[in-house]
Amino acid sequence: MTDRQENAISDADRADARTIWDFHQMGHELRPCSAAIALGSLDLGVAGTTADLYHAGMFPVVVFTGDTSAATKERFPRGEAIHYREHALSLGVPDEAILLEPKASNTGQNIGFSREVLENAGIAVTTVLLISMPYMQRRAYATCRQLWPGVEPVCVSQPLAFDEYAKTHDDEKQFIDMLMGDMERVMEYPKRGFAIEQHVPERVGDAFERLRARGYDSWLLPA
Template sequence: MTDRHRAAISDTDRADARAIWDFHQMGHQLRPCSAAITLGSLDLGVATGTANLYHSGMFPVVVFTGDTSSATQERFPRGEATHYREHAISLGVPDEAILLEPKATNTGQNIGFSREVLENAGIAVTTLLLISMPYMQRRAYATCRKLWPEVEPVCTSQPLSFDEYVTTHDDEKQLIDMLMGDMERVMEYPKRGFAIEQHVPERVRDAFDRLRTRGYDSWLLPT
């Protein structure tokens, strides 16, 4: 992270970003599940966390899901799911425990296409471990509950605070923009039929509004 990026972000901005970050955490009790779905992203740490969870006995099979996007094409040119799979194998996850879903380009497709992959493999799913970046937990949960209401989702990610996660990211401004993008989708996607409705505390809405006013808007939905 450059001094320019750091200097442009006030302590108030960071406090608001932490409020949104904390809201994105579902706080689910981690427990073994029938299967896991790991949502592709620009963070290879999600695949590292998946490998750790597999070795802890949290699931017998995982679907790595995701094509590329404008944010990940340079980092993962062969697709998010493919790079995640290769990284997990390098960390000792056996190939036979991995299913690949390489076409999804949004969270709804991550869930829907992965469901098809699991069903086609004959895997009965009653509980589902959803593994994502920390700030995607709530949106992943809401999407899964809408599209696959028969299963019980357990959301998890690497156990990092906002301040810890910032140290793994090159651009703090971009990270807060991404937090904002997920926050807006949590609020707006239920209206579009993409996710279930969730209560958003007023303090979180206020933090979102302040950050939007301050220009943290590059990942917000098109108007």
């Protein structure tokens, strides 16, 4: 991170970003599920967390889902799902416990295509462990509830606090921008039929508006 980027991010900005970060956490109690879906992203920690949870007996089979995107094409040139699978295999997850879904390009497709993969494999699912980046939990939950209403989602992520997770990004500004992008999608996607409606507390909405006014908008939806 450059000095200019560091100086541009104020303590007030970080406080607002933490408010949004906290809202993204679903706070679900971890428990064994019928299957897991590991949602593709730029964070290889999702695959590491998946391996930990498999070894803890939280699920018998996982779908790694995701193609490449603008955010991941350099880090995962062969596709998010493929790189996740390889990392999980290196951490001792057996190949027979892994299903691959390499085509999804958004969260709706992550859920919908993974559902098809599980159904085609003959796996009956009543509960699904959604493993994602920490700030993707709420959007993953809302999407799953909309697209797969007969299944109970349990959301989990790598157990890192805001400050710890921010340090895993080279560009803190971009990290906050991405938090903002997920927040806007939580608010806007129900109107488009992509996700269920969720109550957004006033303090969260206010934090979002302050950050948008400060220029944290590069991952927001096109106008």
